[in-house]
Amino acid sequence: MKDFRQQALDYHQFPSPGKIGIELTTPAETSQDLSLAYSPGVAEPVREIAENPDAVYQYTGKGNTVAVITNGTAILGLGNLGGMAAKPVMEGKALLFKRFADINSFDIEVKHKTVEEFVNTVANIADSFGGINLEDIKAPECFEIEKALIERCKIPVFHDDQHGTAIVTAAGMINALEIQGKDIKQANIVCMGAGAAAIACMELLISCGAQREKIYMLDTKGVIHTRRDDLNEYKKLFANNTDKRTLEDVIDGADVFVGVSGPDLLTAEHVKLMAENPVIFACSNPDPEIKPEVALAARNDLIIATGRSDYPNQVNNVLCFPFIFRGALDVRARTINDAMKVACVHAIREIAKEEVPAEVLAASGDVELNFGKNYIIPKPMDPRLCHRVAKAVARAAVDSGVAGLELPEKYQD
Numbered sequence: 535m536k537d538f539r540q541q542a543l544d545y546h547q548f549p550s551p552g553k554i555g556i557e558l559t560t561p562a563e564t565s566q567d568l569s570l571a572y573s574p575g576v577a578e579p580v581r582e583i584a585e586n587p588d589a590v591y592q593y594t595g596k597g598n599t600v601a602v603i604t605n606g607t608a609i610l611g612l613g614n615l616g617g618m619a620a621k622p623v624m625e626g627k628a629l630l631f632k633r634f635a636d637i638n639s640f641d642i643e644v645k646h647k648t649v650e651e652f653v654n655t656v657a658n659i660a661d662s663f664g665g666i667n668l669e670d671i672k673a674p675e676c677f678e679i680e681k682a683l684i685e686r687c688k689i690p691v692f693h694d695d696q697h698g699t700a701i702v703t704a705a706g707m708i709n710a711l712e713i714q715g716k717d718i719k720q721a722n723i724v725c726m727g728a729g730a731a732a733i734a735c736m737e738l739l740i741s742c743g744a745q746r747e748k749i750y751m752l753d754t755k756g757v758i759h760t761r762r763d764d765l766n767e768y769k770k771l772f773a774n775n776t777d778k779r780t781l782e783d784v785i786d787g788a789d790v791f792v793g794v795s796g797p798d799l800l801t802a803e804h805v806k807l808m809a810e811n812p813v814i815f816a817c818s819n820p821d822p823e824i825k826p827e828v829a830l831a832a833r834n835d836l837i838i839a840t841g842r843s844d845y846p847n848q849v850n851n852v853l854c855f856p857f858i859f860r861g862a863l864d865v866r867a868r869t870i871n872d873a874m875k876v877a878c879v880h881a882i883r884e885i886a887k888e889e890v891p892a893e894v895l896a897a898s899g900d901v902e903l904n905f906g907k908n909y910i911i912p913k914p915m916d917p918r919l920c921h922r923v924a925k926a927v928a929r930a931a932v933d934s935g936v937a938g939l940e941l942p943e944k945y946q947d
């Protein structure tokens with residue numbers, strides 16, 4: 535049997551390099567077909583769109599296409615390795631868009647010197663797509679980039695590492711705290727990492743009831759506190775007036791650990807210091823802040839989730855981005871707003887409480903899955919996710935006034 539590394543490389547190399555391709559949706563065999571598809575027939579939709587720009591949704595694939603755009607500055611937890619190294623991850627996101635939500639997707643890796651150059655590049659091509667999924671762009675630039683693009687683009691722009699991660703983290707966390715019998719309002723929370731994912735996850739947990747002053751956030755220099763003079767404006771929002779400086783100091787008595795930082799930063803000794811019935815989301819990819827087997831060997835009253843597909847409780851933005859874009863595209867939403875994000879959180883988490891279909895068990899290799907410590911959140915291949923989450927998102931878009939279309943009939947059940 536080949537080792538896992540070789541299996542992964544072979545998966546990406548064969549049967550043809552990469553993981554995605556393009557397929558035709560119309561016949562292109564005969565001269566008649568070609569005269570419709572290309573010259574002279576293609577001139578007709580050109581004229582229609584020139585006269586009425588909205589006709590682009592009727593005659594081209596724009597409305598079902600999302601661009602996955604990166605600069606490769608924060609590839610998973612592997613760091614700033616550049617656009618080309620990011621390409622397998624971006625093709626992976628495109629695979630997931632197609633597999634789970636039947637959305638066509640292109641990956642675009644942008645080389646740039648300044649934030650302005652990146653924003654201009656993306657803004658200048660944005661009209662080609664129905665939506666833009668920004669991916670693996672490091673903080674703090676990601677915040678400025680997303681804000682500028684939302685202002686300049688007429689289509690939804692969504693930084694997946696911020697909001698996709700936050701939505702899935704909130705969905706999993708509400709369920710995990712319920713199972714552990716804890717109230718999010720009282721929870722002492724430690725967040726390892728202070729970048730794109732961390733800031734967005736903590737802001738969303740706060741809007742779900744967490745108390746800002748009960749959150750301790752750490753970056754590579756330790757606890758973020760009010761006497762530090764090296765904090766950017768986003769980290770400053772989480773600066774605590776405290777004498778605590780290290781992970782050891784803040785993990786003592788913590789109910790929750792959220793890791794969106796790097797591998798193996800939380801030890802068994804740290805885990806032993808946490809409050810009873812703790813929740814640990816070790817979400818760094820590919821290697822979590824602590825391996826589940828190490829955490830569970832330290833104590834057995836915890837719930838642990840990772841970002842990976844090969845452990846129970848996968849807290850990963852794959853549970854969000856295909857479905858939130860499905861809902862947004864289906865009502866031609868101009869943006870993805872807070873109401874749509876909150877609807878997405880609850881639609882995801884509610885599915886975990888229902889009976890799991892046999893096909894999900896077959897795909898995951900589990901004999902049984904019941905809402906509890908090892909099943910706090912649905913599996914990505916759960917076929918209920920697409921309809922249920924997209925419907926909730928589309929409804930929220932319509933109700934909050936950002937939809938360009940009425941709610942489609944398929945979501946009126």
Ligand SMILES: NC(=O)C1=CN([C@@H]2O[C@H](COP(=O)(O)OP(=O)(O)OC[C@H]3O[C@@H](n4cnc5c(N)ncnc54)[C@H](OP(=O)(O)O)[C@@H]3O)[C@@H](O)[C@H]2O)C=CC1
Pocket residue numbers: 607608609610611612670671672673674694695696699726727728729730731732752753754755756793794795796799817818819820840841849850851852
């Ligand atoms: N499971 C999921 O769905 C997702 C997981 N992630 C994971 O989260 C991690 C961060 O991604 P992202 O937010 O996009 O990246 P960013 O580059 O925006 O942020 C990384 C943050 O982690 C901090 N950090 C790195 N190493 C350490 C360390 N040794 N100790 C403390 N803090 C550290 C950095 O500190 P500093 O500010 O000092 O540089 C920075 O604040 C990655 O591992 C990624 O795989 C991200 C998105 C989704």
Ligand SMILES: CC(=O)C(=O)O
Pocket residue numbers: 609610611670694695818819841850851852
């Ligand atoms: C899952 C993901 O987007 C990340 O780890 O960056």
Ligand SMILES: [Mg+2]
Pocket residue numbers: 610669670694695
């Ligand atoms: Mg990412």
